[in-house]
Amino acid sequence: MSRIGVFVCHCGSNIAGTIDVEQLAQAAREFPHVVHTDDYKYICSDTGQQSIKDAIAEHKLDRIVIASCSPRMHELTFRKMLESTDVNPYMLEVANIREQCSWVHKDKDVGTKKAIDLVKMAAAKVDHDAPLFTTAIPINKRALVIGGGIAGMQAALDIADAGYPVTLVEKEPSLGGKMVMLDKTFPTLDCSACICTPKMADVGSHPLITIKTLSEVEQITGYVGNFEVTIREKAKYVDYDSCTGCGLCETKCPSKVTSEFNQGLGLRKAIYTPFAQAVPNKPTIDAAHCRKLLEGKCGVCEKVCAVNAIRFDDVDTTSTETYGAIILAFGYQLINWQELYGEYGGGLYQDVIHGLQFERLLNASGPTEGHIQRPSDGAEPKTLAIIKCVGSRDPHKGRSYCSRACCMYAAKHAHQYLDKVDGAKCFIFYMDVRCAGKGYDEFYMNTQHDGATYLRGRVSKIYEENGKLVCLGEDTLSGSQVRVDADMVVLETAMVPADDANRIGSMLGVTRDKDLWLSEAHPKLRPVETNSGGIYLAGTCQGPKDIPDTVAQASAAAMKVAILFNKDELESNAMIAQSNSSLCNSCGACEAICPYQAITLEEITRRENSVMVTRKVSKVNPSLCQGCGACTVACRPGAMDLKGFSDEQIMREVDALCQW
Amino acid sequence: MLDLSSISDENYERIATITSEAAVDLHDCYQCGKCSAGCPMAHEMDLLPRQVLRALQLGQYEQVLNAKTPWICATCMVCSARCPQEINIHGLMLAVRHAAKQQGLRPVAEPDIFDDIFISNVRLFGKSNETILAGRYNLASRHLMQDMSNVPRMAARKMVGPKVHTVKNRKAVRELVDRVLKRGEEQ
Numbered sequence: 001m002s003r004i005g006v007f008v009c010h011c012g013s014n015i016a017g018t019i020d021v022e023q024l025a026q027a028a029r030e031f032p033h034v035v036h037t038d039d040y041k042y043i044c045s046d047t048g049q050q051s052i053k054d055a056i057a058e059h060k061l062d063r064i065v066i067a068s069c070s071p072r073m074h075e076l077t078f079r080k081m082l083e084s085t086d087v088n089p090y091m092l093e094v095a096n097i098r099e100q101c102s103w104v105h106k107d108k109d110v111g112t113k114k115a116i117d118l119v120k121m122a123a124a125k126v127d128h129d130a131p132l133f134t135t136a137i138p139i140n141k142r143a144l145v146i147g148g149g150i151a152g153m154q155a156a157l158d159i160a161d162a163g164y165p166v167t168l169v170e171k172e173p174s175l176g177g178k179m180v181m182l183d184k185t186f187p188t189l190d191c192s193a194c195i196c197t198p199k200m201a202d203v204g205s206h207p208l209i210t211i212k213t214l215s216e217v218e219q220i221t222g223y224v225g226n227f228e229v230t231i232r233e234k235a236k237y238v239d240y241d242s243c244t245g246c247g248l249c250e251t252k253c254p255s256k257v258t259s260e261f262n263q264g265l266g267l268r269k270a271i272y273t274p275f276a277q278a279v280p281n282k283p284t285i286d287a288a289h290c291r292k293l294l295e296g297k298c299g300v301c302e303k304v305c306a307v308n309a310i311r312f313d314d315v316d317t318t319s320t321e322t323y324g325a326i327i328l329a330f331g332y333q334l335i336n337w338q339e340l341y342g343e344y345g346g347g348l349y350q351d352v353i354h355g356l357q358f359e360r361l362l363n364a365s366g367p368t369e370g371h372i373q374r375p376s377d378g379a380e381p382k383t384l385a386i387i388k389c390v391g392s393r394d395p396h397k398g399r400s401y402c403s404r405a406c407c408m409y410a411a412k413h414a415h416q417y418l419d420k421v422d423g424a425k426c427f428i429f430y431m432d433v434r435c436a437g438k439g440y441d442e443f444y445m446n447t448q449h450d451g452a453t454y455l456r457g458r459v460s461k462i463y464e465e466n467g468k469l470v471c472l473g474e475d476t477l478s479g480s481q482v483r484v485d486a487d488m489v490v491l492e493t494a495m496v497p498a499d500d501a502n503r504i505g506s507m508l509g510v511t512r513d514k515d516l517w518l519s520e521a522h523p524k525l526r527p528v529e530t531n532s533g534g535i536y537l538a539g540t541c542q543g544p545k546d547i548p549d550t551v552a553q554a555s556a557a558a559m560k561v562a563i564l565f566n567k568d569e570l571e572s573n574a575m576i577a578q579s580n581s582s583l584c585n586s587c588g589a590c591e592a593i594c595p596y597q598a599i600t601l602e603e604i605t606r607r608e609n610s611v612m613v614t615r616k617v618s619k620v621n622p623s624l625c626q627g628c629g630a631c632t633v634a635c636r637p638g639a640m641d642l643k644g645f646s647d648e649q650i651m652r653e654v655d656a657l658c659q660w
Numbered sequence: 661m662l663d664l665s666s667i668s669d670e671n672y673e674r675i676a677t678i679t680s681e682a683a684v685d686l687h688d689c690y691q692c693g694k695c696s697a698g699c700p701m702a703h704e705m706d707l708l709p710r711q712v713l714r715a716l717q718l719g720q721y722e723q724v725l726n727a728k729t730p731w732i733c734a735t736c737m738v739c740s741a742r743c744p745q746e747i748n749i750h751g752l753m754l755a756v757r758h759a760a761k762q763q764g765l766r767p768v769a770e771p772d773i774f775d776d777i778f779i780s781n782v783r784l785f786g787k788s789n790e791t792i793l794a795g796r797y798n799l800a801s802r803h804l805m806q807d808m809s810n811v812p813r814m815a816a817r818k819m820v821g822p823k824v825h826t827v828k829n830r831k832a833v834r835e836l837v838d839r840v841l842k843r844g845e846e847q
Contacts, residue, residue, distance in 0.1 A: 383665055427664060448687040453664070453717065456691075468665075475662065477691050478714045485665035 001033065002127055005061040006119060007052055008039040009068035011098055018102040018111040024067065027116045031123040031660065035059055044074050049081045056085050063091035063129055065122045067115065069098040088131035090574060090644055095122035117657060124656030125649045132574040132643055137623050139225035140324040141565045144169065146217055146504065149177020150196060150547060151539025151554040152329035153203045158558030159327075160208035164565050167210045167323070168203065169217055169231055171500075172260075174278035175200045177331055181261065183362040183370075184416065185547055186408045187443035193277060193365075200279040214284060216500075218318065220326070220507050221597075223624040224534030225570050227323045235314040237285035237293070238271075243309035245281045247273070249301035257289045259367070263357040265375060266367030271301045276365060285310075325534045325561040328504065328518060329554065332495040332540040335391035335398055344390070344462045344491065350376040351469060352462060352489045354390075355409055362416050372420055374488040381487030384417050385471045386410050386428045387459050391494030393431060398494050399515055405546040406492040407434045411444045413490055414452035426452045427484045429459050429473050437546070455482060462489060495544040508535055509596045517543045528557040531626065532596055536560050575644035576625035577632060581617040583639035590618050590631035590640050598624035599631060667719035674721050678759050682751035689713045695739035695749050705729040709739055709749055712756070730756040731768035773800045783837040786827030791820045 006028040010016035025037040036059040040048050043066060055061060064087065066078055071094040079089035097115040105111035141164050145156045148170030156166045168175070179185075180200070182192035203209055212233055219230040255270035268274070270289040273281055291298035292312055302310040334354055338347030345352050351374045353361075364370035374381050388410050391398030407430070414426045433454070435444045448454060457474035464470070468485035475482045497516045505512050510530045511519040518541050521529040528536050538554035539545070545553070564570070579590070581604060591599045601616040618631075618640065631640045632647070641647055679686055689710075696708035706728045707715065715723050724730075730753040739749040757772075766772050777796045781788050798804050814820045827833060 425665070445687075445690070448690075449685070451687075455664075475714075475718065478662075478711060478718060478720075480662045482662040482664050482718075485663070 004034045005036040005064045007066050009043040010041045015102045019115045020112045063126045065093045067095040067097045067119045070096045090132035091129045093122040093126040095119045120656045121653040124652040128649045134571045134574045136569040140322045142323050143325045144323040145327045147330035148175035149331045150179040151550045154554035155327045155538045155558040160206050162562040165208045169215050170213045173284045182359045186412045187439040197277040204279040225324045230320045232318045237314045239309045242307045243282045252300045252304045262360045262367045327536045327557050329538040330500045335494040335496045337493045340397045354493045358490045383425045383486045385486035385489045388430045388492045390491040403495045403544040410492045411447040415447045418450045428454050575627045577620045579618045580639045583637045584617040585637045586616045589634040593630045593634040671719045671721040678755045682755040684752045686717050688745040701732050704732045725760045728767045731771045786830040786833040
């Protein structure tokens, strides 16, 4: 026979103001197996907790109900309190009579009646609570960071500086990501490479960081503290141990290919380092364009290489290693505007370019050595139109969200353009100017003083006439249709999730929002965690953001990893699903619905009805299960149950509500 | 359709003359509309004060010079007092008037007629003479009967009457007015 104690909290006047707490405590005394009730002003306080402990000892209580605020608020507080008593911390039910009762009711009678019902259900449920225990999960203190942009580099550096080894996986031949492509960064106009490349060098030389470039994560299994990760390192055709990075091969290579780093505006060779400050600063061979690899002819690089570092027989290698935590930092890509915006030429006009291409035109080590020349004929554009929100805030053709950084880089583009070209005119078409950030609005206002004309309205159409790109728009501020005959047009296009978001997101069971950005566990209070333990987010894979926000989030994610690694063992979640193998009918619905890949079908052999049978039954991995309960709902034979929220307990609650 | 690429440099230069007279930087204006929101004369204007600034930003010199707004402006200075960017908006309206007058433009005649008669009165009598001012203005503006219904009441209180008020040293005031007018012409 269980001995239940019910404790009612006043929460000052938060609860006592709308609920008759004494009447509630009295009513609870009548529920089955309740041997003690009490009410107190603030149960969560030290003295409140002590009074519960005293009551447990005095009345030999073996389980308790606390009627107070939401369990999200103080369930953990009370569980911790129970750890110092003889009562198992999970023999506790919290009846939420504040958020969903006293706060939403005005009538004291109604509120009290509802509170009694809530406590009734909690008392019925606690009667069927069973002691639960956590287990210790060992932690492998090595971190994996996916993505070598500024987010990934910052996270890797911070974790490594905290003393833990890190592997940084980057799919391109060099670290740096998008940031290193930028010319300058707003609002301070620091040279992007000057602040990014030292970080790349730091990552490259850090003894605790292993860099895997031209690599992709192929498979991830396991759980927090123990992820098994398979990484494919693609063939580079160059032996990095002997290569000195002299660059002779690159100068001699006869194949020219459009440069990805310069956003298609320049050329590179088939054997190449993507840019001068690349890390690692050693070339790779682009197999799709190498004459030797394609046709078996040429091989000039091999001939000129003084240290015989060229390996035409190089192949992809895969390796599997164990990591304790993973940071996802694979960034964003720009929306494919050519496909979506026929009204802007859809890629027909060479001189309609996107913002990242303009960055390369501005950059001293870019294809034009920093001279602003339009792609079609190399002429210096005297009139520039900048169009913002191309793909952003456009639910019809693009995405409904704001890409956050474009307002500022549009202002920066205008500033840099007006600075570099004498007598230039610059028109910026915008819907709103959103420059929230330290020094941002001032920067935008300065751009106007530089001479940029802001026109409030989207451009409806771009067409070519007499060698000019005619932009038709409206200036909604003056209420007039406007026309700008531009020499070049820069589209500030939307950020969209990288292709990897889907693949890696589903591999890890990290949820994605409607736009396919990876979802954080809580938008305010857990912004760098995911719903899967041990997996953290950094940078734009979570949503559009600028560099300062990206770096801040990366350091925050690194701190979360350091906190995890600072422990030797991890306490598992006690309230997890368990499968009753004798009821399981092997349908696999639980395996399919589990968002954490915590359920597997396992083959067992046993005697059933005097016959030995071999069949598959579901099995829950206690380290992976987060206790969400999706499987218990999906399970048709009722084999799956959630500890602490069993079907039996929920039915008892319903019974209590209807019958008591 | 406003063709922004074909606006002449001359237009921008003329606008720069106006703005420099008023010590206004047009780039300061971010079109919040607070000036127009509080303007007591806005209901009479063809362009709101904000729209005048916008038109100047976009090089619409002719439009602004032909606008009634600068002439309707009572220069009460509420706009300038409340402008978050501290733009001298009422000063800009006066500068537009000057520029228009130089071009022989007077989209609304009355304020200009009034100004001229007022100054001429001060020059002649050393002070503004209400009876003469009202009479001359009504004649010149052809609003012959304007405010005539007020005459009996004002006469009873000796606010208007046959007596011509002057100051002791009319010559000194005349010289002062001439000096100011001459300086204005020189500018």
